[in-house]
Every structure is written in structure tokens, then in C-alpha cells.
Amino acid sequence: MYSPNVRIGDQIRRYRKTNGNRSQAAIAGLCGISVRYMSMIENNQRTPAPDLLSRFAVVLGVPVALLLSENATPKPKRFNSVTNDVSRALFGHVPAQNDTAISPAELRLRVERAWLSWQTSQTRFTEAERDLPPLIADVDCALHQVPSASDARARRENLRTAADLYGLLRSYCRRAGRPDLSAIVADRAIRAADDADDPVLMAIARWNMGHVLLSDPREEAAEEAEEIALTAIEQIRRERSSPELTAMQGALELVAVVSEARRREWWKARNRLEKNAGLLATRAGESNVGRTVFGPTNVQLHRLSIEMLAGESAEALRLADQVDAQDLPSRERQFTFGLDVARCYDMRREDPAVFVHLLNLEELAPEDLARSPQALALVRGLLKRVRPTYRRQVTDLADRLGLS
Incomplete structure (x- = not known):
């Protein structure tokens, strides 16, 4: 357990104030505790359990060891600038961490870890804001250090990794309140996937762009999202069938479904959901190709969403009672x-x-x-x-x- 000589509450208060001067309410909310309990911890009336202490460390941006030390002084962390850090990295203003080229396998592993955090962690924004800027810089550096003529295989793997990273960035930027950056990285994902000549990644990249357009407030944006989804579906049909492409075809059908629902074409959306997406979900099963989480459960969630958007709250709640979302990845x-x-x-x-x-x-x-x-x-x-x-x-x- 913790040393009785260390007043952990004092350390938490210290780093809360020096690392952004955030309120107790803000830190308590991010750590999943009440403001009252937060106050008791800072006043040393309660000692946080190890798992809660780890959450404090992530949210405050310091190692756990610093919360257990009375003397360590971390470098102050600037908050409310994390999206700017991502933006700076996207436009080449963050240096790569390594002077030498990173292997494609290592870059792939880092992007996989970033995706795992983004899809599963309670503190995914905090972790993304810490990990994404250097990862963007290193992926960009790898693309420039491996000319296409020198090592075609490494170049293609780096392009695949870049397309995957840009897909993550599309999701992050959208939810961080930067739709402009979301559109930029979605476009980069399409270019990287096309250069890699990977049919699955090409479908994933267009699925991402479809979601950018679905978030666009312009009236015509929903129709544009459906157009890009249906064009991508036609491209998939020209490829040799595979489980991955089946799942992506289904995910793209859901983009078209949401587009029709946004345009209040309820019966058209319901029909596409049942006849197209539903059948593909049965064939694909539960999957997470391209991090789309496409499968029967996701189709059921879209059924609920359509009825909610249509104002049919009773039907939506009836459908919700049939859904078990706990096992979704x-x-x-x-x-x-x-x-x-x-x-x-x-x-x-x-x-x-x-x-x-x-x-x-x-x-x-x-x-x-x-x-x-x-x-x-x-x-x-x-x-x-x-x-x-x-x-x-x-x-x-x-x-x-x-x-x-």
C-alpha cells in the first residue's frame, strides 16, 4: 500500500492546479467519482484505491510515481491545446521521435495499440491527445523515408498503416470538435488506401468519408454521404468476395441507411436496413473490420436509431430491450x-x-x-x-x- 508519509491528496491537488488549473468537478467527472469524494481525497480524508490512482495519473498527465512522491516536480502540462498539437502534427510541425526509419511492423503495432485504446479505454481522449501527435509525425516520416522505387513492400505497408491511422484521426477529430480536420484526414485516408491498392482499405476510407459527410450540417451533405457509400459498394462488387469485403459492404449500406433517415425517408431507410444491411450482417456475423463494428448487433442499433429519429420512441425502446451491446468491441x-x-x-x-x-x-x-x-x-x-x-x-x- 501507499507510504503513510506521502499525502496523496496534496499531490493530486498540486498537479490539478499546476497542470491546467482545472476544477475539482472536471477531474472528478473524468475519473468517474463524485465531487464530494474528490474533495475528501484532496483533503486526505480518503485514500484512492490503486485503480482510481491510475485514473488520476492519466487525467492529470503525470506518472503514478509522482502522485506517490512529495518532492518530484513534473513539467507543467498545457491543457486545451491538445487538438492544436494534433493539428500541428498533421501539418508537419511536430518532429518525428526517431532520426532513423521505424520498421513498418513497429508502426503497425503502435497504430493497433492506439486503436485499441480509442475503442476500449474510459480515458481514450486523454490517451489519444498524448499519443497521436508523435505517432502522426513518425508515420509521416516513414512515408517520406521509403520512396516507392526503393522498397515497394515497405512503402505499401506504411501506406496501409497511414490509412488506418487517418481513420482513427477522423473519429478523434470529429469528437474533439474539429470537423475541418476530420475531413482532411478522411481525404488523406482515401489517398493512402488508393496508393496502397488495398480494396478493403479503400472501402474503409470511403466509409470514413461517409461519416464525415453525415456529420456535416449542410442539407446536401447526407445525399453526398449516400453517393460515396453506394459508389464504394459498386467497387466492392467488382472485387473477389471475402469476409472483410462483405462486412465493409454492410457497413457502407448503413451509411446509406443513416443518410436516408437524415433526409426523413423513413421507409426507404427501413427497407435498405432489412433487405441490404441485415442480410449482409447475417453473412458477415459480428465483426470489427475497419473498426466499423458491423454485424447483427450494429444493424439492430441502427433500427433503434431510425425509430428514434422518426419520433417513434416507444418502438425504439422496444427494440432497445432486445439489444445486448455489452460485448461490442x-x-x-x-x-x-x-x-x-x-x-x-x-x-x-x-x-x-x-x-x-x-x-x-x-x-x-x-x-x-x-x-x-x-x-x-x-x-x-x-x-x-x-x-x-x-x-x-x-x-x-x-x-x-x-x-x-
């Missing part, structure tokens, strides 16, 4: 499912159910909850109409999210 997809259910209850003004699902989302993915405009809107709505019997609990949640 993506915490983000689990979060989206829970958020859709909370939104359905919000449509019915069943506030206790909304609140319970928001608490579940906070436990599942606290950083996603703090960054989700839709989730924050639900919390603000609860604050306006909450009943006195659980007003304090809702207020505590709002405090942890920095809303009050």
Missing part, C-alpha cells in the same frame, strides 16, 4: 446505444430513466459524456425540470460535467 458504440436510449426517454419526458442512463454513460465513458453535445443537452434539460426528490443528484452530475 467498441466502448464508443456502447455509449451511442445508451445515449440513444436516454434520448428516447427524454422524448417521453421520463426524467428518472433519462438520469439513470446518463449515470450509466458516465460510468461507461466519462470523457465521451463530457464531450457529447447531445448528452450535455440532456443534462441541461434535466436541470430545468428536475423534481426536488433528486435535484441534488442531477446537480452533482452537472457539476462533474462543468455545466453549473
Whole structure:
């Protein structure tokens, strides 16, 4: 256990203030604890368990050892500039970590680890903001250090890795509030996949671009997303069939489904979901090709989403009762499912159910909850109409999210 000579609470308070001067509520929310418990820890009235101490270290941006040492002084960390660091790396302003070329296998392993963190970690934003800038720089350096004529195999592997990394960056930039960067990296993914001449990656890259367009507020963007998805499906049909391409065809059909739903073409969306995506999901089974999490469960989640968007909250909740999202390989997809259910209850003004699902989302993915405009809107709505019997609990949640 911890040495009694070290006042861990003092160290946590110290690094909370020096590394960004963030509020107790902000740190508590990211660590998944109440503000009251956070205060008790900083006042040395409670000692955090090892797993909670590790979460503190990640959120505060310091090694666990520094929280157990009274004398170590870390270099202050600049917060609210992490997206700028990613941007700087994307435009070549972050130097590579190594002067010599990194092997394609090592780069591939680092990107795989980054993806694993992004899909499974509760603190995925904190980890991405730390790991992505140097990884971007090293992948870019590898692409420039291996000319296509000198080692075609290494060049192709680096292009494949770059396309995969740009897919991760598309997701990160979108959720970090930078749709401009999301579009840029999605375009880079397409170019890298095309240069690698990899049919699966080419489909994945266009799936990513489809999601960029689905996030675009322009009225015509949804139609553009459907067009790029259907064009990619036609390209897949010209290739030799494989399980990976079957899964990607299904994932692209879901892009078209969402596009039709966004345009309020409900029956068209339902028909495509059942006749196209549903049949492909049966063939592909549960998968995670291209990190799309395509399979029967994901199709069921889209059924729920369509009914929610159509205003059919009762039908959406009936479908939700048939879904088990716990085994999905993506915490983000689990979060989206829970958020859709909370939104359905919000449509019915069943506030206790909304609140319970928001608490579940906070436990599942606290950083996603703090960054989700839709989730924050639900919390603000609860604050306006909450009943006195659980007003304090809702207020505590709002405090942890920095809303009050």
C-alpha cells in the first residue's frame, strides 16, 4: 500500500492546479467519482484505491510515481491545446521521435495499440491527445523515408498503416470538435488506401468519408454521404468476395441507411436496413473490420436509431430491450446505444430513466459524456425540470460535467 508519509491528496491537488488549473468537478467527472469524494481525497480524508490512482495519473498527465512522491516536480502540462498539437502534427510541425526509419511492423503495432485504446479505454481522449501527435509525425516520416522505387513492400505497408491511422484521426477529430480536420484526414485516408491498392482499405476510407459527410450540417451533405457509400459498394462488387469485403459492404449500406433517415425517408431507410444491411450482417456475423463494428448487433442499433429519429420512441425502446451491446468491441458504440436510449426517454419526458442512463454513460465513458453535445443537452434539460426528490443528484452530475 501507499507510504503513510506521502499525502496523496496534496499531490493530486498540486498537479490539478499546476497542470491546467482545472476544477475539482472536471477531474472528478473524468475519473468517474463524485465531487464530494474528490474533495475528501484532496483533503486526505480518503485514500484512492490503486485503480482510481491510475485514473488520476492519466487525467492529470503525470506518472503514478509522482502522485506517490512529495518532492518530484513534473513539467507543467498545457491543457486545451491538445487538438492544436494534433493539428500541428498533421501539418508537419511536430518532429518525428526517431532520426532513423521505424520498421513498418513497429508502426503497425503502435497504430493497433492506439486503436485499441480509442475503442476500449474510459480515458481514450486523454490517451489519444498524448499519443497521436508523435505517432502522426513518425508515420509521416516513414512515408517520406521509403520512396516507392526503393522498397515497394515497405512503402505499401506504411501506406496501409497511414490509412488506418487517418481513420482513427477522423473519429478523434470529429469528437474533439474539429470537423475541418476530420475531413482532411478522411481525404488523406482515401489517398493512402488508393496508393496502397488495398480494396478493403479503400472501402474503409470511403466509409470514413461517409461519416464525415453525415456529420456535416449542410442539407446536401447526407445525399453526398449516400453517393460515396453506394459508389464504394459498386467497387466492392467488382472485387473477389471475402469476409472483410462483405462486412465493409454492410457497413457502407448503413451509411446509406443513416443518410436516408437524415433526409426523413423513413421507409426507404427501413427497407435498405432489412433487405441490404441485415442480410449482409447475417453473412458477415459480428465483426470489427475497419473498426466499423458491423454485424447483427450494429444493424439492430441502427433500427433503434431510425425509430428514434422518426419520433417513434416507444418502438425504439422496444427494440432497445432486445439489444445486448455489452460485448461490442467498441466502448464508443456502447455509449451511442445508451445515449440513444436516454434520448428516447427524454422524448417521453421520463426524467428518472433519462438520469439513470446518463449515470450509466458516465460510468461507461466519462470523457465521451463530457464531450457529447447531445448528452450535455440532456443534462441541461434535466436541470430545468428536475423534481426536488433528486435535484441534488442531477446537480452533482452537472457539476462533474462543468455545466453549473
